[in-house]
Amino acid sequence: MVVLEVIITLLVADFISGLFHWLEDAYGREEWPITGRLVTQPNILHHHNPRYFTRHGWCHSSWLLLCLGLLVLLCAWLSGFLTWHVWLFVALGVNANQIHKWAHRSPVENGPIITFLQCIWLLQTPRHHAQHHTDPKNSHYCVLTGFVNPILDTIRLWDALEAVIWSVFHVRRRTDNSVVVAGETLSGRATLERAQLKTVGAESAALSVSPTSNERSVGALRP
Ligand SMILES: [Zn+2]
Ligand SMILES: [Zn+2]
Known part of the structure; x- marks a missing residue:
């Protein structure tokens, strides 16, 4: 039962990573005051030069997610729902960028442990993530594992959400100049x-x- 709960928490964290990634790719604007500089500009740079962020350390890549994670922990604690599931979810979410970065590194750069975790599909493999960087770059948004993307892309969740946003708000997804x-x-x-x-x-x-x-x-x- 505990194993099943761990797996479900991992898949939920993976889905949330994909949701945020999709929002960044599709609707983030580099001219927006805070998220533009902190999120969208690095995101655009990543699509043009995918390996650029591999030179960054953990703090550089994860400090913003760490802040969001602490916020989630605080909210869960205040509302009495601070279970180990929340701790695990936050631990995975805070490291989403780091796991994403590992998918852009070679086995030599990653070392044997991370490479092994990628080989058994516990972490997303470079081959799987490469599909997100293949034009038109509008699929495979989840960055933690290789299990959630095939489901979401098969049911065309992101296309459906973009259609809803267009029909309700008349906002189109951002043009990806790296395509x-x-x-x-x-x-x-x-x-x-x-x-x-x-x-x-x-x-x-x-x-x-x-x-x-x-x-x-x-x-x-x-x-
Ligand atoms: Zn992307
Ligand atoms: Zn990437």
Whole structure:
């Protein structure tokens, strides 16, 4: 029974990691005052250069999650629900970025213990996580294990949530400029369009044309 509860807690933590990751990827804006600098900008950088954050230590990658984890513990304690499940959930959640980072490191960098845990699928493998970094980069959001993503992607949960958000709030998911379209990234395409229009003296038009073309390009990629 305890083993089953541990597994369920692990899967719930994995789902929550995917939920936050999806929110960051789909709706985070780098111009937002706090989350833009702390969450969205590193997130965008990670999609352009996935191995960049592997040079960071645990504190750099996990301090924000640690703050959120302490908040969860405090709320659970105040409401009388501070069970070992909550402790385990918080421990996993606080280390979500670290586990994500291990999925971007080689076996030599990770060492035998982490590599073994990845081999028995207790931790997400680099091969599994690589699917999130494969264009159009709109699946495999969960970063702890390899068990939850196949279920969520099969039932198209993220697509369904985005459809609901569009129908209720008329907000589309953010354009991912790291997605490659016809051999070039969207950011590269936008730069090229701006440069081309600039040469014919239409800089102001270029600034308004590029985002629209990006939207079309991403829309064409979506299944
Ligand atoms: Zn992502
Ligand atoms: Zn990643």
